[in-house]
Amino acid sequence: MREQHIVTTYDEDLDKIKSDLFKMALIVEKQIYDSINLIKILDIKKAKEIIKSDDKIDKKEKEIRNLATNILTKRQPLADDLRKILIALKISGTIERIADHAANIAGRMSYVNNIPDSYLTDSIFHLGSLVLANYAKAISSYDKDSSKIAKVVPNLDREINSIYETCFREHLHIMMEDRETIGFCTQMLFIAKELERIGDLSKVISKEVLYNVEGVLK
Amino acid sequence: MQKNKIEAKKVSVFYNDKKALNEITLSIPEKKVTSLIGPSGCGKSTFLRCINRMNDTIEGCSMTGRILIDNKDINEKSLDPVLLRARVGMVFQKPNPFPKSIFENVAYGPKIHGLTQSSDELNELVEESLKKAGLFSEIKDRIHEPGTSLSGGQQQRLCIARAISISPEIILMDEPCSALDPIATAKIEELIDELAHNFTIVIVTHSMQQAARVSKQTAFFHMGNLIEVGKTDSIFSNPSEKKTQDYITGKIG
Ligand SMILES: Nc1ncnc2c1ncn2[C@@H]1O[C@H](COP(=O)(O)OP(=O)(O)O)[C@@H](O)[C@H]1O
Ligand SMILES: [Mg+2]
Numbered sequence: 001m002r003e004q005h006i007v008t009t010y011d012e013d014l015d016k017i018k019s020d021l022f023k024m025a026l027i028v029e030k031q032i033y034d035s036i037n038l039i040k041i042l043d044i045k046k047a048k049e050i051i052k053s054d055d056k057i058d059k060k061e062k063e064i065r066n067l068a069t070n071i072l073t074k075r076q077p078l079a080d081d082l083r084k085i086l087i088a089l090k091i092s093g094t095i096e097r098i099a100d101h102a103a104n105i106a107g108r109m110s111y112v113n114n115i116p117d118s119y120l121t122d123s124i125f126h127l128g129s130l131v132l133a134n135y136a137k138a139i140s141s142y143d144k145d146s147s148k149i150a151k152v153v154p155n156l157d158r159e160i161n162s163i164y165e166t167c168f169r170e171h172l173h174i175m176m177e178d179r180e181t182i183g184f185c186t187q188m189l190f191i192a193k194e195l196e197r198i199g200d201l202s203k204v205i206s207k208e209v210l211y212n213v214e215g216v217l218k
Numbered sequence: 219m220q221k222n223k224i225e226a227k228k229v230s231v232f233y234n235d236k237k238a239l240n241e242i243t244l245s246i247p248e249k250k251v252t253s254l255i256g257p258s259g260c261g262k263s264t265f266l267r268c269i270n271r272m273n274d275t276i277e278g279c280s281m282t283g284r285i286l287i288d289n290k291d292i293n294e295k296s297l298d299p300v301l302l303r304a305r306v307g308m309v310f311q312k313p314n315p316f317p318k319s320i321f322e323n324v325a326y327g328p329k330i331h332g333l334t335q336s337s338d339e340l341n342e343l344v345e346e347s348l349k350k351a352g353l354f355s356e357i358k359d360r361i362h363e364p365g366t367s368l369s370g371g372q373q374q375r376l377c378i379a380r381a382i383s384i385s386p387e388i389i390l391m392d393e394p395c396s397a398l399d400p401i402a403t404a405k406i407e408e409l410i411d412e413l414a415h416n417f418t419i420v421i422v423t424h425s426m427q428q429a430a431r432v433s434k435q436t437a438f439f440h441m442g443n444l445i446e447v448g449k450t451d452s453i454f455s456n457p458s459e460k461k462t463q464d465y466i467t468g469k470i471g
Contacts, residue, residue: 003464003469003470004469004470005467005468005469005470006468006469006470007468010468076426076427077467078426078430078454078455078466078467079454079455079456079457079463079466079467080463080467081467082455083455215455215456216456
C-alpha cells in the first residue's frame with residue numbers, strides 16, 4: 001500500500017521525478033545495448049548516432065536536477081521523501097556517466113574499419129551482455145524500490161570484474177600470437193575497461209536504492 | 219556520560235476526567251535542546267507545563283507519575299512551586315512583555331527573588347541578561363522605553379532575557395517563533411544554540427526544520443502518547459515508527 005501526502009501535488013512531484021529518471025535510465029539502457037552491438041556489427045552511422053544522443057542524456061540530467069531543486073525548495077522533504085530526492089540526484093548523475101561510457105564505446109568502434117580475421121573470441125561482447133543485464137537489474141531495483149533486486153547487483157558485478165580480468169589476459173595472448181591484431185585488440189581492451197566502469201556504476205545505483213529502501217547508508 | 223536533567227516517569231495528565239497525557243516516560247539531557255513535536259492537541263504544552271508545575275494552576279487538572287529534576291521529585295509536598303519556577307523559566311508562543319519599560323521587564327524577576335544587593339548590581343544583571351538574549355546592542359539607548367514598543371522578534375528576545383535573568387537551569391519554550399518572521403526566527407534559533415551551553419532547553423515547535431536545526435533530541439507525541447524519542451538526526455532522516463514518519467513527511471496516517 002502506498003502512503004499519500006496530504007498535499008497531493010507533492011505526490012505528483014515525487015512521481016514525476018521518479019518517472020523522468022526511469023525514462024532516462026531506459027534511454028541509456030538502449031544506448032548501452034546499441035554500443036555493445038557495434039562490437040559484433042560494425043556500423044559507423046549507428047556509432048555516431050549514439051555519440052550524438054549523449055547530449056540528450058545530459059539535458060535530461062539537468063531537468064531532473066531542476067525538478068529536485070524545485071521540490072526541495074517547495075516542500076523541504078524529510079525522511080523517506082528526502083531520500084527519494086537525494087537518490088534521484090545521485091542516480092541521475094551516475095546514469096549520465098554511464099551514458100558517457102556507452103558513448104566512449106561507440107567512439108572507439110567508430111574508428112574500427114574491420115575486424116581482423118584471426119580475432120575469433122566474443123568474450124568482450126559476452127562481458128557487455130553481462131554488464132547490460134546488471135545495469136538493467138540496477139534500474140529495475142530503482143523502479144520497484146526492491147532491495148532484493150538491488151542486492152543481486154554487487155554479486156553479478158564481482159563476476160563481471162573477474163570476466164574482465166580474463167578478457168584482459170586473453171587479449172594479451174591474441175596480440176602476442178598475431179601482431180596484426182594489436183591495434184584492434186587495444187581498442188577492445190579500452191572498450192572492456194569502459195564496460196567494467198559501467199558495471200561499477202550500476203553497483204552505485206543499487207547502493208542508492210538500498211539506502212532509499214532501508215534508510216541507512218551502507 | 220550524558221546526565222539527564224529532567225526525567226518524566228509514567229506521567230499522565232487529566233483535565234477533569236479527560237486524559238491528555240498517557241504514561242509519558244522521557245529523559246531530557248542536561249544542557250542540550252530537546253524538541254517536542256506532534257499534531258495540535260497531542261499534549262506538548264501540557265507536558266511542558268508539568269515541568270514547572272504550571273498545570274497546578276489549571277482548574278480540574280491533575281497528574282499521576284513523577285517528574286524528577288536532578289533526581290528530585292518536583293511534586294514533593296516540601297517543594298515550593300515558586301522556587302521551582304525560579305529554576306525553570308518559560309517563554310511562550312506570543313511574546314508577552316509586561317506593560318513596563320524594557321529595563322523593568324528584565325529587572326522584575328531578580329527583584330522579587332532578591333537576587334541582587336544594590337541597584338548597580340541590578341543594572342549589571344539586567345544588562346548581562348539582555349546581552350545573553352542578543353538584544354542589548356539593539357536597544358541600549360532606549361532601555362527605559364516600554365517593552366511593548368519593540369518589534370515582535372525583539373519582544374520575544376526580551377521575554378528570553380526576562381526568563382534568564384533569574385538564572386534558571388531549565389528554559390521551556392512553547393512555540394517561541396510561531397509569531398515571528400524568518401529573520402527574527404533565525405535570531406531566536408541562534409540564541410537557542412548559544413543558550414544551550416548553559417541551560418537545559420525544551421522547545422515545542424511545529425516546524426520540523428526548526429526542530430532539526432536547534433535540537434539534539436526530538437520527541438514525537440501523538441494523541442497523548444509519546445510515540446518515539448531519539449537523536450534528532452535519526453528522527454528526521456529515518457524514524458523507526460510509522461506514525462512519526464507519516465507526521466514528519468505530511469502523509470495521511
Ligand atoms: N486547560 C485545559 N482544560 C481542558 N483541556 C485542556 C486544557 N489544556 C489542554 N487541554 C486538552 O488537552 C489536550 C492536549 O492539549 P495541549 O497540551 O494544549 O496540546 P498541544 O500543545 O500539543 O497542542 C487537548 O485535547 C486539549 O484540548
Ligand atoms: Mg500547545
